[in-house]
Amino acid sequence: MGVLDFLPGKEKPSEHATNRPAGSTSSVAPPPADLDAPPAYHSIGGPAIKTSAAHDAAAAYNHIQQGDNEDPAIWSCRGCGVTNAPVRYKCILCRSFSLCFECHKNTTEHHTKHAPHNFALVTSAEGIWGCDGCGTRDAPLRAKCRSCxxxxxxxxxxxxRGVANVHPAHPREEDxxxxxxxxxxWECEGCGSKNGDLAFKCRSCRDLCLCPKCFGSVEKHHKLHSSQSDYMPVISxxxxxxxxxxxxxxxxxxEKKRAAVRWDCKHCENDxxxxxxxxxxxKKHKKHPRPEDFAAVLYLDMYVE
Known part of the structure; x- marks a missing residue:
């Protein structure tokens, strides 16, 4: 089944798929400990070591190996405070620093300790959420209260059962x-990129999706429905x-316990x-050799405890 519109009142979809800053090396006293950084960060020199792709990747890998991240099913955005938003970006060098989609647009405003490329889009093999009405786990379609x-x-x-009966505190569908x-x-209507880990689907159109980059200028790519509120995120x-x-x-x-983080080149499709x-x-990707040329994807269900 394709990425289609399952919302109430919409036509039933067809069954056919569409598509760290550098530290000082002088003898002065070291800066205060970075309490959010993983143990591996301190063990290899902490803030006294110059940031590099190798350092960041090694720290992230060791951090995940130690299994000291927050509960994957419970998290809150360190930017605005929203809890358990569907779209989550996690700093892979911190134990518990995550941002929602909106706050991630201005990563440096909310998190100055680590470079933006260290934030990974979080995904998994399941949705990792539970319905407060019936207790069902990981259903494909999720309605989240804007106020709670x-x-x-x-x-x-x-x-x-009706939203007014199940959640009387906020009984309107628009809540x-x-x-x-x-x-x-899926394929992005704006740029033609395919099958990324995050898409935004127009709720009024049968099968129109935009990638996060094109979603930022939705009015250019889908003039009929040009408000971001007309879209819902699709997590692959x-x-x-x-x-x-x-x-x-x-x-x-x-098998080798190296699948928890995937680094995608922002310029090459499927690299x-x-x-x-x-x-x-x-050395491994000479065409785009900078760490900031890559976006990280974090698989919660592949953490090694």
Whole structure:
């Protein structure tokens, strides 16, 4: 099934798929400890070591190996405070620093400790949420209350039982926003990119999606529905990938415990690096050798405890 419109009152979709700053090396007293940084950060020199792709990748890898991240199902945005928003970006060098989609637009405003490229879009094999109406876990379509920090409803509760009955505190349909978890293929209407980990789907059109970059200028790409409020995020699940440098496929990376973070080149379609290869990004991807040329994707269900 494609990334289609499941919202109440819409036509039933067809079954056919569409598509750190540098530290001082002098003998002066070191700066205060970075309490948000992972243990690996301190063990290899902390703020006294100059930021590099190798350092960041190694710290992120060790951090994940230690399994000291926050509960994957419960988190709050350190920018605005919203809890358990569908779209989440996590700093892979911090134990518990995440931002929602809106706050991630201005990463440096909310997080000055680490460079923006260290924020990873969070995904998993399942949606990692629960319906407050019936207790169903990880349903594909999720309605989130705009006013409550952590109130979500599945489609059955929202339409079958009625939102006013299930969530009387905020009984109107417009009090909720929608998100879809899907493994369907899709293509951006704006730039033609395909099957990214995050899309924004027009709620009024049967099958129109935009990538995050094009969504930032939605009025240019879809004039009929030009307000961002007309769209819902689609979080892709179960995307298969392999490292373009070492050629290791996802299943082997999982066996080697190297599949928790995927680094995608922002300029090359479907060019991804595993964490080990990203440590030597200047050699492994000479066409775009800078760390900031890559976007990280974090798989919560592949953490190694």
């Amino acid at each position: 920090s952590d109130s979500d409803l599945c489609l059955d509760c929202f339409t079958g 909720f926003t929608w998100a879809l978890y899907s493994d369907a293929v 699940l179960n995307r298969w990938w392999k490292c373009e440098s070492c050629g290791t496929p996802q299943e082997k990376l999982i 991804s690096l595993c964490s080990k290869c990203f440590e030597k990004v200047e």
